[in-house]
Amino acid sequence: MSIEGLQEASKLPVTNTGATRQRVSGVVIAYNRVDLIGTCLRALSFVDELLVIDKSSTDGTAELAAQFADRVIVVPWSPVVEETRAFAVATCKHDWIVCMDDDECLSVEAVRFIERELISPRASVYLLPQRHYIMGQHDERAYYWPEFQPRFFSRKAVTFLETVHGGMKYDEATAYVVPYEDGTCIHHLSHKNVEQWIEKANRYTSRPDRVRVPHAGDDVVAFSHENINRYVSVTKSSEPGGYPRAVAVLRALYDILDRLKTWEEEEGVDGDAAFQAICRQLDAAYARELPLRKVAAPQIDTSQLVASAVPPTKAPERNAVISDDASLETLRRAIEALRESLRHVRAAAEVERRGAAAALAYERHLLAESSEQLVAQETKLQEEARANATLHEAQILQASRDLRLARSELQVQHDQALVLRQQIAAVQAEADQLRADAASARQQLHAVYASVSWRLTSPMRGIASRHPRAVAGLRGFLRRHPKLRRAAVGAVKAGWRLITLRQGNTPVSPAPAPLSEGELLPALAPSTDVERRFDVQRLDVPSVARTPASKRRVLCVSHVMPYPPRAGNEYRIHQLLTWLSSAGYSPLVVICPLPHEVPSDKQIAAAASVYPNFVVCGRDGVIHHNLDKDSPLLEGLHGGVARDFAATLGEQVPATKRERDLLSTMRAFCPNVLIELLMKLDANWSPDILLAEYVFMTRAFAVMRPELLKVIDTHDVFSTKARKVQQYGVSDGLALSDAEEAALLKRAQLLIGIQPEETRDLMRLAPGCNVVNVGVDFPVNTNAVVPPPQPIVLLVASSNPMNVKGTKDFLSFSWPIIRKGRSDAELHIVGDVGRSIAIVPDGVKVLGRLDDLNAAYASATVVINPTVAGTGLKIKTVEAICQLRPVVAFPAGVDGISAAAKPLLHVASDWFLFAQHVLRVLSERPDAEMLAGLGITLAREFSPEVVYAELAGALDEF
Numbered sequence: 024m025s026i027e028g029l030q031e032a033s034k035l036p037v038t039n040t041g042a043t044r045q046r047v048s049g050v051v052i053a054y055n056r057v058d059l060i061g062t063c064l065r066a067l068s069f070v071d072e073l074l075v076i077d078k079s080s081t082d083g084t085a086e087l088a089a090q091f092a093d094r095v096i097v098v099p100w101s102p103v104v105e106e107t108r109a110f111a112v113a114t115c116k117h118d119w120i121v122c123m124d125d126d127e128c129l130s131v132e133a134v135r136f137i138e139r140e141l142i143s144p145r146a147s148v149y150l151l152p153q154r155h156y157i158m159g160q161h162d163e164r165a166y167y168w169p170e171f172q173p174r175f176f177s178r179k180a181v182t183f184l185e186t187v188h189g190g191m192k193y194d195e196a197t198a199y200v201v202p203y204e205d206g207t208c209i210h211h212l213s214h215k216n217v218e219q220w221i222e223k224a225n226r227y228t229s230r231p232d233r234v235r236v237p238h239a240g241d242d243v244v245a246f247s248h249e250n251i252n253r254y255v256s257v258t259k260s261s262e263p264g265g266y267p268r269a270v271a272v273l274r275a276l277y278d279i280l281d282r283l284k285t286w287e288e289e290e291g292v293d294g295d296a297a298f299q300a301i302c303r304q305l306d307a308a309y310a311r312e313l314p315l316r317k318v319a320a321p322q323i324d325t326s327q328l329v330a331s332a333v334p335p336t337k338a339p340e341r342n343a344v345i346s347d348d349a350s351l352e353t354l355r356r357a358i359e360a361l362r363e364s365l366r367h368v369r370a371a372a373e374v375e376r377r378g379a380a381a382a383l384a385y386e387r388h389l390l391a392e393s394s395e396q397l398v399a400q401e402t403k404l405q406e407e408a409r410a411n412a413t414l415h416e417a418q419i420l421q422a423s424r425d426l427r428l429a430r431s432e433l434q435v436q437h438d439q440a441l442v443l444r445q446q447i448a449a450v451q452a453e454a455d456q457l458r459a460d461a462a463s464a465r466q467q468l469h470a471v472y473a474s475v476s477w478r479l480t481s482p483m484r485g486i487a488s489r490h491p492r493a494v495a496g497l498r499g500f501l502r503r504h505p506k507l508r509r510a511a512v513g514a515v516k517a518g519w520r521l522i523t524l525r526q527g528n529t530p531v532s533p534a535p536a537p538l539s540e541g542e543l544l545p546a547l548a549p550s551t552d553v554e555r556r557f558d559v560q561r562l563d564v565p566s567v568a569r570t571p572a573s574k575r576r577v578l579c580v581s582h583v584m585p586y587p588p589r590a591g592n593e594y595r596i597h598q599l600l601t602w603l604s605s606a607g608y609s610p611l612v613v614i615c616p617l618p619h620e621v622p623s624d625k626q627i628a629a630a631a632s633v634y635p636n637f638v639v640c641g642r643d644g645v646i647h648h649n650l651d652k653d654s655p656l657l658e659g660l661h662g663g664v665a666r667d668f669a670a671t672l673g674e675q676v677p678a679t680k681r682e683r684d685l686l687s688t689m690r691a692f693c694p695n696v697l698i699e700l701l702m703k704l705d706a707n708w709s710p711d712i713l714l715a716e717y718v719f720m721t722r723a724f725a726v727m728r729p730e731l732l733k734v735i736d737t738h739d740v741f742s743t744k745a746r747k748v749q750q751y752g753v754s755d756g757l758a759l760s761d762a763e764e765a766a767l768l769k770r771a772q773l774l775i776g777i778q779p780e781e782t783r784d785l786m787r788l789a790p791g792c793n794v795v796n797v798g799v800d801f802p803v804n805t806n807a808v809v810p811p812p813q814p815i816v817l818l819v820a821s822s823n824p825m826n827v828k829g830t831k832d833f834l835s836f837s838w839p840i841i842r843k844g845r846s847d848a849e850l851h852i853v854g855d856v857g858r859s860i861a862i863v864p865d866g867v868k869v870l871g872r873l874d875d876l877n878a879a880y881a882s883a884t885v886v887i888n889p890t891v892a893g894t895g896l897k898i899k900t901v902e903a904i905c906q907l908r909p910v911v912a913f914p915a916g917v918d919g920i921s922a923a924a925k926p927l928l929h930v931a932s933d934w935f936l937f938a939q940h941v942l943r944v945l946s947e948r949p950d951a952e953m954l955a956g957l958g959i960t961l962a963r964e965f966s967p968e969v970v971y972a973e974l975a976g977a978l979d980e981f
Contacts, residue, residue, distance in 0.1 A: 044141040045956065046071045048115035052107050053125035054078040054100065057087055059212055064091035066129040069138060070121060076111045084125075102226050108191075109183040118178050118953060119144075126213055127153075127174070132206035137175055147180035148173050148193045152203035157214045157270050164259035165267040166274060171200055174209060179926060197922070220273055228281040235285055236278040246282050250275040303381060306374040424835060427862070555644040555696045559661040562649045564628055567635040574609040578704060580723075581716035582692055584614055584622045586630040589854075589872065590821045591898030592738055595777075595799045596716055599736065600634065602800065602967050606975060611636035611708065615697040618642065640700050656707045665696040672725055685763060688756070693722035702726055712978070715771070719757075724770045732981045733771040736797075740764070740776075740784045747892050747915065764788055773977055778919020793980075795973035798919065799898055801965045804877070805958035807907035810884045814848040814945040816841070817883035817908070819876065819899050820890075822855035829889035830856050834864055836934035837889075837941070842866055844942045853879055880906035885944040888916035889937070904928070905965060907954050911940040921964045926957060 049070035053060055054077070067073055068091075075088040079100040089095045096114065098107060104124060112120055119141060123129070129137075133151060140149065150171035154161050162168075173181065173191060182192040201207055214220040238246055254271035262268065286292075500507075581596060588594035603610050612634045616622055622630075622639070631637045631649040638657075639647040644665060650656055668674075677683035701723045704710070712732045715721055718741065724733050742765075744758040759767075768774055768789040775797050776782030782796040818833075820826040830852070841848055842865065850867045852860070853876065857869035873879060880886070886903035892915045900917060903910045904924045910916075911929045920928065929944060931937035963969065 044138070045119045045144065046117045046952075047119040047121060047137070047141055048072040048074065048117040049121045049123070050074045050076065050111045050115055051088075051092075051123045051125055052076045052078070052104050052111055053080065053084050053088060055080045055082045055084055056125040057082045057084045059128075060084050060088050060125055061091065063123060063125055063128050064088060066134065067121060067123070069134055072115065072117060074111070074114055076107055076114070078107065102229075105184065112178060112181075112183065115178070118950075119175075120178055121175050123174060123209075124211075126211060128210045128212070130206055130208050130210060133201075133208060136201060136207045140175075144177075146199035147177045147197040148199070149175040150198060150200045151175060152201060152208040153211050154208050155211045155213055157220065157273065158217065158266070159215055160266060161210075162260075162266050162270070166254045166257045166271050169203055172209065173198070217273060221276070224277045224280050228277070228284050236281045238282055238285075243279075243282060243286055247275070247279045250278045250282075299377075299381070303377060306377065310374060420839065424839070428835070555642070555665040557644045557646060557660050557663050557665070557696070557699075559646040559648070559657050561652065562628065562631045562637075562647050564631045564649055567632065567649065574607055575712065576708065576710040577603055577608045577610045577712045577714055578613065578701070578708070578710035579603075579610050579714040579716070580613045580615070580693075580697070580701060580720055582615055582617050582620070582720070583716060584616065584620075584626055584630060585612070586633050587626070590823075591799075592716075594898060594902075595738070596736075598800050598967075599797075599971075602971050605967070606971070608712075609636070610634070610714075611638070611704065611710065613638045613640060613697075613700065613704070615640040615642070615692075615694065617691060638700070638704075640697050642694055642696060644696050646700065656704055658707060660700070660703050663699075665699040668695055668698050668726065672722065684756075685759075689719055689722045692717065692719035698723040698726060705731065712981075718759075718764065718767045721767050721770045732773065732978075734773040734775065735768065735771045736775045737768075737781070737785065738777055740781045740788075742788065743781075743784060761788060768792060773981070775974065780918060793977055795977045797974045798970050799901060799965075800967045800970040801901055801905040803905045803958050803962040803965060804880075804907060805955070805962055807954060807958065808881070809949055809951050809954070810882060810908075813882070813884075814845050815883050816848060816850045816941060816945075817853065817879055817886045817903075818850065818856070818889070819853045819879070819886070819902070820856040820888075822858060825890050825893050826856045827859040829891055830859065832891070832934065833887065833889035833937070834860070834867070837938040838864060838867070840935065840938035841941050841945075844938075845945055848945060851879060851883070876902075877906075880908055883908055885941055886910050887937075887941065888912040890916055901965070905961060907958055907961075909944045909949070911937060911944065913937070921961075923957075923960050923964045926953070 047070050049067040049072065051060070051063055051067070051074070053063075053075055056063075057080070060075075064073065064075070073092045073094075075085070075092040075095045077085040077088065077095055077097045079097060085095050085097060098110070101107065108122065112122060121129075121137065137149075151174050153170045153172045155165075155167045155170070157165075157167075173193065176193070180193050180197055184190060184192065214223070236250075251272055254275045255268055258267040258271050260267040579596075579600065583590075583593055583596060585593050585596040585600065588597045600610050600612065612630075614622075614630075614637075616639075621641075627639055627647055630639075631647075635649075637649050641647075646657065646660065648657065674686060677686055701713075705713075705727050709728075710731065712734060713724070713727055714734045714736060715724070716736050717738055718735055721733075721735060727733070741757055741759040742761045742763070765788040768785065769792065771792060774785050774789060774792050774794045776785045776794060777796075777798060779796055782794055785792075785794045818830065820830065838850065848866060852867065852869045853871070853873050855872065857871055860867075860869060863869060870879070880903070886906075886908045888897055888900050888903075888910060889912075890897065891913050897912070897916050897918065897920075900910055900912060900920060904920070904927045907927070909927045909929060911931060913932070914930055917928050917930055929940040931940050
């Protein structure tokens with residue numbers, strides 16, 4: 024047989040090039056294919072394991088296959104292949120599989136393609152071109168070319184359907200359609216002739232569970248014409264009597280047969296039952312209307328079956344004795360009468376038999392229906408009993424859990440009441456002390472008002488208030504003439520001694536009644552703005568290697584201390600700063616912590632030892648830095664007072680509570696002292712880029728140099744918090760409306776989104792800004808080993824509200840189910856979230872903060888992220904998969920995670936499924952070979968080159 028239209032195959036054998044590749048299994052499902060099975064199996068000589076599933080062949084197929092395959096498994100016959108594919112794939116031991124039918128043969132180019140892909144797979148499912156050979160030939164002008172079939176795939180990527188022609192399910196995003204131009208294909212030797220096509224079509228369309236041909240309406244004639252026209256129309260040949268048109272009609276015949284059989288089912292046509300009913304009616308009519316014919320002697324003549332074996336008999340002689348003719352004739356007539364009687368008896372018996380068979384069939388039908396109803400009722404009752412028992416058990420468990428929770432909450436409230444009483448007592452004592460101090464201060468102030476010095480200096484104060492320029496000139500004059508200043512001071516002191524001497528002889532009048540708070544300084548109004556005077560202090564830490572001055576300068580401002588990183592956002596900022604330094608940028612890090620997040624001296628020293636240019640701006644004006652001693656960057660700042668930038672920034676008096684809250688949030692993140700510091704660094708250092716961590720740090724953008732590239736690393740889209748987070752009863756007070764966040768985002772030229780969905784949200788909110796997607800780079804532990812057999816569940820989390828809620832709900836709803844399924848399971852809780860657990864359940868260990876998490880991940884069987892909702896990228900999920908550990912989470916916990924990590928992700932939709940996922944992972948043992956291959960893939964996905972590629976390109980454009 025010639026194969027036309029293909030490139031000439033190389034004469035060299037197909038061999039492995041020596042590069043590391045995935046191991047692959049080959050499997051063929053066969054039945055009575057002794058003429059093709061040898062060729063089919065020779066094409067699979069490259070696989071690491073070759074299996075044949077033989078469906079009880081009778082022509083020697085199994086014996087011939089055993090000469091090529093590692094194993095031949097004989098299974099019972101079934102009419103179609105779909106029922107056997109799932110079993111065949113499950114029998115393979117390797118993850119990658121080439122699954123073929125017994126009439127399919129790979130081309131040499133297809134074998135080479137598969138060998139190359141096994142070294143570095145680009146997809147999980149490969150759709151190979153299939154060349155059909157119908158009536159012994161293939162024609163590219165026919166309707167069937169080109170067609171693609173998923174014959175090479177990863178086991179975990181597909182699900183087989185038992186429906187005839189239902190194929191398999193897989194994610195189309197992970198599939199790759201293989202080009203056919205170079206000869207890569209499957210030769211499908213499907214139908215030798217029309218007879219074989221019709222036989223297969225009749226067999227396949229007789230299966231109740233099959234993919235049926237869609238149709239609209241009941242007109243089967245119109246359906247037939249439309250199908251013939253449809254297949255002829257896609258034929259690339261107009262030759263009336265050619266092969267392409269003939270095979271198109273043959274293909275339409277399959278759909279017509281399928282439609283007619285569907286019509287039979289829809290119309291309720293049962294020809295067998297109809298024939299039986301007609302026979303019963305006719306037999307009854309014959310018995311009623313026609314006489315019974317008696318057969319004297321029933322006989323069956325089989326002489327014609329063996330006529331060729333019976334020699335011819337000799338004709339009787341004419342002179343034979345004929346005296347017995349009368350007797351023979353009588354005997355013959357008697358025999359004929361007996362035969363006629365026997366025929367009538369047989370006919371009557373057949374009528375009786377058919378009637379009895381029909382009655383018996385009807386009784387069997389009624390009995391079967393009754394039996395099915397009884398079985399269904401019994402099954403339903405059993406299911407209801409099990410459901411009621413389960414519900415009752417769950418209700419008892421929930422009531423017990425609620426009781427324990429109520430007791431624990433009552434104890435917590437009792438403890439809180441004790442603490443509150445102590446705090447009230449302390450506050451009352453402090454208030455008493457303050458009142459005493461205020462009374463003492465009033466007396467001292469009255470003494471000052473009554474003193475001679477206050478009265479003598481009153482004219483001077485009046486002059487100073489009316490002539491400030493003259494006073495300022497006098498002060499300047501005294502500074503320029505120190506001798507005159509010393510003489511004047513001496514004269515004042517002498518006069519003071521003389522006055523006080525005289526005053527000593529004057530009786531002291533009794534002190535007047537204390538003045539009220541409003542009468543102390545009636546000319547001064549209460550002020551809400553407290554002056555912040557700068558106190559610049561250099562940190563005494565070892566010097567850090569500094570970057571050359573020629574590099575592009577990045578001024579990074581944040582409220583988060585990025586080192587040492589303990590929370591996800593801290594780690595991300597630290598990794599971003601590390602990449603900037605390695606990519607040729609010179610970052611200067613400015614930290615202004617929130618009031619409740621003031622770092623310790625140890626934390627400040629640790630960060631200063633890592634970042635060459637590091638400044639911490641306190642809200643009280645205290646500046647800590649590790650800049651060079653002679654650095655001019657902070658020159659003139661020490662001793663100065665931070666200005667009030669409200670008027671400069673155009674911040675109006677809030678008209679609503681919402682405006683007041685938003686302004687308070689902006690000033691909390693970016694106070695006046697920080698703006699003063701940033702303006703000083705902008706003037707003295709002239710950075711090229713201003714990088715603000717979080718959108719609330721943009722308050723200072725308006726007073727910075729216009730030519731400065733302003734970038735916002737958003738971390739979260741706060742306008743989605745109401746939809747994603749607050750509906751679960753958790754709020755951090757930072758939610759924004761779309762309009763509020765859009766106004767803040769538009770202050771920058773470049774926005775950084777942390778994951779694809781939020782990047783799209785940023786594009787929608789700020790369409791005029793350049794937006795890039797930047798996740799977080801993580802070192803992948805490619806040396807991670809299979810965890811020990813001890814079932815350990817690991818939770819690593821900070822104490823933010825969503826983590827606390829998720830942890831408590833997991834302990835309430837999922838952990839009891841897990842302990843019931845695996846009583847030896849342990850839960851290790853790492854991080855500050857453990858502080859929120861008032862009562863530690865059985866099997867739970869609260870480990871607190873750990874400096875090194877590698878040991879915790881190495882001992883864990885599965886890692887959980889019980890956060891039900893949230894924004895941003897769940898960095899702890901990324902950390903777990905980079906440790907090559909399976910993760911169980913809700914959809915929010917895997918947002919933005921690379922598709923390459925899907926083998927490690929188990930996503931639940933409720934707490935019961937969450938527990939079931941954990942139990943299933945605990946019962947499985949991961950494949951070390953699979954982990955090693957996945958580690959290589961993830962190392963590429965989470966490398967700095969991939970993660971920061973978009974940001975690098977965007978910065979280069981500015």
